[in-house]
Amino acid sequence: MNEQVRPLIVEQARPPARPPRSPLLARRYTLEIRQQLAWHWQALIIAAALVLGLGISAAILMAAGVPAGELLNEFVILTVFDAQSLKAVLFQAAPMILVGLAGCMAFRAKFWNLGLEGQMIWGAIGATAISLFDIGPQALRLPLMLAAAVLCGLAWALAPVLLKLRLKVNEIISTLMLNYLAINFLLHLLYGSWKDPKSSFPYSPQFQPFERLPELFDGISAAVPLALVVALLALWFLGISRAGLYLRFVDANPRVAGAVGVPVQKMIVGTVLISGAMAGIAGFLVTAGQEGRLTQSFYQGYGFSGILIAFLARNNPVAALVVALLMATLFVAGRSLQVFYQIPFSMVQLIQAILVICVASSDFFIRHRIRRVQGGES
Amino acid sequence: MDMIANWLGNTPDFAVPFALAALGLILTERAGVLALGAEGLMLVGALAGIGAQLAYGMHGISLLLAMGAAALVSLLFALMVLVLRINQVIAGLALVFFCQGLTGLLGTLLDWTNKPVKGLGAVELWPLSELPLLGKVFVQNPLVFLTPLIFLAVVWLLTRSSTGLRLRAVGENPQAADAAGISVLGYRLAAILAGSALIGLAGGYISLLSTKLWIADMTGGRGWIAVALVIFARWSPWKALAGALLFGCIEALIPQLAAAGVRLPQYFVLMTPYAVTLAVMIWVASGRNITGNQPGALGVPFIREERR
Numbered sequence: 001m002n003e004q005v006r007p008l009i010v011e012q013a014r015p016p017a018r019p020p021r022s023p024l025l026a027r028r029y030t031l032e033i034r035q036q037l038a039w040h041w042q043a044l045i046i047a048a049a050l051v052l053g054l055g056i057s058a059a060i061l062m063a064a065g066v067p068a069g070e071l072l073n074e075f076v077i078l079t080v081f082d083a084q085s086l087k088a089v090l091f092q093a094a095p096m097i098l099v100g101l102a103g104c105m106a107f108r109a110k111f112w113n114l115g116l117e118g119q120m121i122w123g124a125i126g127a128t129a130i131s132l133f134d135i136g137p138q139a140l141r142l143p144l145m146l147a148a149a150v151l152c153g154l155a156w157a158l159a160p161v162l163l164k165l166r167l168k169v170n171e172i173i174s175t176l177m178l179n180y181l182a183i184n185f186l187l188h189l190l191y192g193s194w195k196d197p198k199s200s201f202p203y204s205p206q207f208q209p210f211e212r213l214p215e216l217f218d219g220i221s222a223a224v225p226l227a228l229v230v231a232l233l234a235l236w237f238l239g240i241s242r243a244g245l246y247l248r249f250v251d252a253n254p255r256v257a258g259a260v261g262v263p264v265q266k267m268i269v270g271t272v273l274i275s276g277a278m279a280g281i282a283g284f285l286v287t288a289g290q291e292g293r294l295t296q297s298f299y300q301g302y303g304f305s306g307i308l309i310a311f312l313a314r315n316n317p318v319a320a321l322v323v324a325l326l327m328a329t330l331f332v333a334g335r336s337l338q339v340f341y342q343i344p345f346s347m348v349q350l351i352q353a354i355l356v357i358c359v360a361s362s363d364f365f366i367r368h369r370i371r372r373v374q375g376g377e378s
Numbered sequence: 379m380d381m382i383a384n385w386l387g388n389t390p391d392f393a394v395p396f397a398l399a400a401l402g403l404i405l406t407e408r409a410g411v412l413a414l415g416a417e418g419l420m421l422v423g424a425l426a427g428i429g430a431q432l433a434y435g436m437h438g439i440s441l442l443l444a445m446g447a448a449a450l451v452s453l454l455f456a457l458m459v460l461v462l463r464i465n466q467v468i469a470g471l472a473l474v475f476f477c478q479g480l481t482g483l484l485g486t487l488l489d490w491t492n493k494p495v496k497g498l499g500a501v502e503l504w505p506l507s508e509l510p511l512l513g514k515v516f517v518q519n520p521l522v523f524l525t526p527l528i529f530l531a532v533v534w535l536l537t538r539s540s541t542g543l544r545l546r547a548v549g550e551n552p553q554a555a556d557a558a559g560i561s562v563l564g565y566r567l568a569a570i571l572a573g574s575a576l577i578g579l580a581g582g583y584i585s586l587l588s589t590k591l592w593i594a595d596m597t598g599g600r601g602w603i604a605v606a607l608v609i610f611a612r613w614s615p616w617k618a619l620a621g622a623l624l625f626g627c628i629e630a631l632i633p634q635l636a637a638a639g640v641r642l643p644q645y646f647v648l649m650t651p652y653a654v655t656l657a658v659m660i661w662v663a664s665g666r667n668i669t670g671n672q673p674g675a676l677g678v679p680f681i682r683e684e685r686r
Contacts, residue, residue, distance in 0.1 A: 031681060064487060112467065167663035172414065172467070173606045174659065180599050180652040188645035304475050311468065346482025346594065353476035357458065360472065364462040 028373040034366070042366050049362030053355040060350065064343050085332060087219050093328035094223035094289065096309065098282035099302045100320040100327075101234045103310030105275035108238065108247050109268045110254075115160060115175030116279045117303035118182035119153040123280025124287040125186065126152030128204055128294040131211045132194065138210050145211065146284055153280015154273045156182065161272040165265055179303070190296050204294035213289040223289040230281060235317045237274070247271060279306070301331070301349065308352050312359055327352070379511070385627075385634045387514025390522045391588060393626025395420070395580040397525055399604035400611065400618040401532055402576030407613060408536060409569035410549035412677035414470025415455055416577050417601025418477025419448040423581025425481040428592040429488065431495045441521070441582045448578020449571045451477060456570045460563050463679040474601075482594040494591045519587050526619075528576070533615050545569055549673035552680040562680045577601070599652065606655045610662040612671040621658075628654055 062068050099116050106113030113119075126148035130136065136144045160178060163169035190202040198205070213222045238244040246267050249257035258264045286298045305327050313319035334348035399416050406413040426447030430440035454476070458469040485491045501523065503516035536542040547555040548565045556562050584600070585592050603625060611617035632647050 033681070064483070114471075163660060163663070167660060169659050169663045170606075170609060173602060173609070174656060176599065176602050177606075177652040177656045181649050181656075184645040184649045184652075188643055191645070192643070307471065344483055344486040344594075346479045346486070348479075349475060350479030350483055353472055353479050356468075356472045357454070357476065360464045360468055361458065361462045363464065368463075 029370050030373050032369045032371055034369050037366050045362045045365050046359060049358040050355065053351075053358035056354050056358070057351040060354075061337075061343075061347070064341075064347065066337065066341050066343070085336075088332050089325070089328045090224050091221050091290065092331050093325050094221070094227040095282040095285045095302060096305060096324040096328045096331070097227040097231055097321055098278050098285065099306030100309030100313065100324040101231060101317055102275040102278035102282070103306040103308075104238070104313065104315045104317055104320050105234065105271050105278065107310050107315050108251060109271040109275075110251060111161060111164065111268065111272050111275075112172045113157065113160075113175055113272065113275050113279075114172055114303065114307065115157065115178050115276075116282075116306040117299045118175065118179035119156045119276040119279035120283035120286070120299045120302055121179075121182040121186050122156040123149035123153040123283030124294055124298065125189065125283075126280065127284040127287055128194070128207075131207050132204065141208075141211050142213070142288070145288060146281065149280040149284035150277045151280075153283065154277040157272050157276025157279075158269075161269050165268065183299075186294075187296060190294065194294065196293070202296050206293050207288060211288060212292050213285070221289050223285045226281075227285065230278065231317060231321055234278070238317055243267065243270070282306075301345070304349060304352060305331075308356055311356060381634055381638050383511050383514050384637075385630055386512060387517065388630035388634070389623065389626045390515060390518050390525075391626070392629035393622045394522055394525050395584050395588070395600055396604055396607060396625045397619050397622035398528070398580035398583065399577045399601060400607045400622055401529060401615055402573040402580065403604055403608045404573075404611075404613055404615055404618060405532060405536070405576065406569050406573030407608065407676055408549045408673055409545050409566045410552060410673050410675040410678065410680075411459060411566050411570055412466040412470065413455075413570070413573060414467060414605060415452070415473035415477070415574075415601075416604050417597060417599065418474035419452060419574050419577040420581030420584070420597045420601045421477050421481040421595070422451045423448040423578030424585035424596060425485055425490065425581075425592055426578070427582030427586045428493070428495060429490050431586055432490060432493055435496075437498050437586060440586055441579060444582025444586070445575040445578045448581065449575045451480075452570050452574030455574075456567050459679065460566055460570075463681065466677045466679070478595060485592055485594055490592050492591055492593060495586065497590050498587055521583060521587060529615055529619055532576075536615070546673070549675055552675050552678075556680070556682060566680075577604075580604075603651060603655050606659055610658055613673065614671065625651060625654070 058068075058071055061071060099120070102116055102119070103113065127145040130141065130145045130148045156178060157175075160169070160171045160174040163174055164171045187202070190204065194204045196203050196205040213226075216222050216225065236244075238247065246257070246262045249260070249262050250264050250267050254264050282302060283299065286302075287294055291298055309320050309323045309327055312323045330348055330351060334343075334345055334351075337343045337347065338345055399420060403413050403416055423444035427440045427444035430443040431437070434440065451473075455469060455473045458464045458472070459466050498519040498521070500517050501520050503523065506516040507513050509516070534542075536546065544555065544560045545565050545568075547558070548560060548562050548569075552562045555565075580600075581597060584597060589596060607618055607621045607625070611621050628651055632650070635642060635647060636644075
């Protein structure tokens with residue numbers, strides 16, 4: 001096999017003659033795979049991709065009716081330099097960080113967890129159940145809700161990972177199907193026994209004041225430090241702990257990892273369960289922090305955001321924090337566009353998808369080199 | 379008795395979108411391209427179909443435009459997986475999210491949401507439509523009767539024509555196909571375009587002929603179910619058609635149960651297609667023949683210069 005491939009390589013080793021000038025259209029190019037690219041070139045290419053994505057998004061926004069002058073104002077100045085909306089961004093960032101980390105966790109274990117929304121819904125349902133059935137004393141209520149959210153999110157991630165490992169059931173489909181089951185169950189609760197009798201909307205009853213995440217200082221919700229603590233734990237888990245080291249083995253080559261004694265299956269199951277638990281906490285943060293009750297569409301947009309954050313951050317928890325903050329800004333700006341310009345919230349999803357496509361495409365230029373074919377026949 | 383006749387009569391209407399989408403997926407995946415974008419392409423087809431119907435009011439043109447729109451958007455997917463060689467799972471997911479955002483946005487901005495359109499009149503397949511119990515199965519809109527013919531055509535193309543042989547060769551072993559002088563990327567591009575057109579037709583069918591209006595995210599996971607369907611039909615068109623009929627039966631049963639006054643929790647009933655998908659996937663996976671018949675190079679990008 002190698003003998004047949006070799007001539008291609010030898011081709012490059014020929015003494016570099018000056019390429020003869022040929023007409024532009026007659027030039028031929030070939031693709032080569034690059035082994036390595038200096039990190040600053042990589043960063044430059046990714047940055048160029050992001051700029052391209054943002055440019056396309058800006059063009060779409062303008063086509064949708066946002067005046068060009070308002071774009072900068074809306075997205076940068078009003079959201080970052082205004083204290084009120086900066087708080088909104090931080091508040092929004094808390095669940096965003098958690099779903100992003102949940103995505104990183106699952107992808108580190110090579111598990112396509114598209115069930116973040118389902119796990120979020122179950123986390124929220126667990127937390128709300130503690131509130132509805134008045135379980136535990138007042139002082140312990142919030143920790144209990146958190147624990148319930150962790151357990152429920154984790155439980156909803158258990159089936160797909162076991163099915164994948166035991167029966168090789170494709171986890172993309174199974175987690176998505178479980179999302180639809182969770183959404184319908186949520187609606188069953190909200191239109192049924194959990195519906196607030198005092199309201200005509202499909203909401204659960206409002207949480208008691210002691211069941212809502214308090215504001216700590218200066219209007220910053222407790223959700224923000226909680227998300228940061230979880231992020232630190234994730235950083236420790238992935239970067240410092242023995243499990244993180246094992247996980248890198250598993251990621252590089254599961255069979256070799258198994259041969260040198262890494263408990264591959266346990267590592268994968270554990271990591272995916274942690275991912276589910278984090279999504280569950282995100283559900284708890286949205287219900288107990290932002291909404292103060294269980295609502296029918298609180299989870300929308302988080303599933304994709306989590307995957308997107310993990311992808312853009314290359315599964316790195318620190319980078320995930322930064323990307324999550326950017327996504328939160330996009331969400332807050334998207335809501336204000338919705339209010340002021342009647343632009344549907346799908347715009348946010350479209351912009352996210354464009355960014356993913358651009359950054360994923362940039363990978364091509366990092367991994368390949370386009371080279372002119374020298375001479376006529378090569 | 380009446381209920382069963384109605385149920386069977388409604389089944390083809392619900393089965394056709396699954397069948398067409400699955401067929402489009404099989405066509406694409408036989409060429410070795412992992413197509414996860416069906417959900418998004420169906421949405422594009424559905425929205426384009428409704429838009430064309432609101433503008434011109436002719437079903438034939440609307441359905442063709444639905445196919446064209448999906449094929450057009452799939453060019454983006456082709457660019458991602460064939461030229462830029464992005465991981466096909468990521469490209470497929472990105473395509474779905476792109477299409478969901480795009481259709482949600484356009485549906486609202488162009489004001490096509492919740493605008494009802496006229497359906498297509500039913501055609502009777504005369505002697506068969508007089509059958510007891512099964513009669514209603516043969517009173518359907520023309521596209522239902524066209525679907526088996528489309529299947530026949532695609533199966534003939536895949537298994538009996540030299541084009542189909544080359545297409546499958548590209549999906550099984552692109553290096554060998556390339557050495558034999560077959561344009562791997564050309565065949566894959568054609569497979570993506572043709573398959574996406576069929577998926578777009580499935581979407582157009584849902585919006586134009588089934589629900590007869592557009593709502594954001596109206597496909598509700600049917601594209602994903604079609605992806606699952608292709609996996610457990612082992613990339614065989616006829617098995618996929620049978621699976622589509624099974625899901626058509628289940629979806630057709632939901633309104634029948636409600637009409638018959640069976641008291642079941644509504645949202646649990648709505649879960650059944652998804653639960654059945656999971657159950658069938660588990661059932662098929664616990665059987666012995668797990669990887670049989672899967673295209674050999676499914677999801678593997680091709681580059682001639684790459685060492686293997």
